[in-house]
Amino acid sequence: MQQTVAEWAAPRSSQPMRSLLLGVTPDIALMPWPPTMSLIAMDSACGMVRSVWPGDLPGRRHALCANWSSLPLPAASCDIVLGDGSMNCLRFPGPVRALAESVHSVLREDGLFLLRCYARPTPCERPEDVFTDLLRNAISTFHHFKFRLLMAVQQTPEQGVCVNDVYTAWARRHIDVPALCAQTGWAPETVRTIDLYQGSATVHTFPSLPDFRSVLDDLFEEVSVSIHSYELSECCPTLVMRPRRAGCLSKGTR
Incomplete structure (x- = not known):
């Protein structure tokens, strides 16, 4: 995620940018961020915000309690949205689709959605x-x-x-x-x-990677998928996606 954000931000380094974190994952909050990029984190569990969030930094990062399916942000106001297992906290497929629609709404046309999915293998073990x-x-x-x-x-x-x-x-x-x-x-x-x-x-919920794609592909174009070398990494792919423009949305969203 750090590398993808840095590469995306490099040609835009002279302008202010905003990223949104779905949840309060400390490792993501504390990773090096481009100097002109601010971070806002949202979690519906206020207890998680109080106990896990590494702390606000004025003008740089802050966290608040909010419902992901109705993000309290203006349309097209975020450059990057990130989530680590965020969709596994929701029921599939309805609430997962609602979150995808909410993220699509707040992302700018040239923005990116970075999502690590916890994906059930196919076939699954007993x-x-x-x-x-x-x-x-x-x-x-x-x-x-x-x-x-x-x-x-x-x-x-x-x-x-x-x-x-x-x-x-x-x-x-x-x-x-x-x-x-x-x-x-x-x-x-x-x-x-x-x-x-x-x-x-x-x-x-642990959809398979094809299950995730069946929902996300309506709204996002997949740029890349990364599977690393740590144990069970095959069940933890990280997707990099960009929003489909209004005229290019898949049939399921029309």
Whole structure:
């Protein structure tokens, strides 16, 4: 994201620019920004803003609580919009499409939409496959295990996955946590983070990359897709897109 923003901004360095961050991801907020570009971050969860945001800088960056599907910004007022898993927080496809329409509205015609998607692989693995790898010590971190299990438990992107269902799948296996920690070297408190899923109504969605494209292609032209080399990066593609002009919108948006 940093490289893409820098390359886009270089020929425009003499003019003020605005970027919008969907969420309050600290690593994105703290990355080096072009000197004439300001950053505004928006998240509907005010608690996330208070606990995660690295702080406002007058004239440079600030955060506020807002609904992504109805962004409180004028039309064509942003040069760059960025999101890290932002669409995975929404139900598919309706709310995902509403966010795409909202982003399209606030982007300038020559702007860019940078989105890292958490995309379910095709074909998707089964929960039992994930537990098999867990017990044979073939998963590097417990967070990678949870990520894989979330995607494996999901039946369809339209249904998404309730995190309580993931906790139930975990609890049914009666995993010996001390033995697991001794085998993997993971800290018990890290493994116990899955207990936070118990009783939660939170739902995440993991469309496949073709599913994401089926919604985004109506409004955006894909410039590039990047898949890096870290573990599970094949499930975390970063899309760079530019808005389609009004006369070139795909049939589904007319």
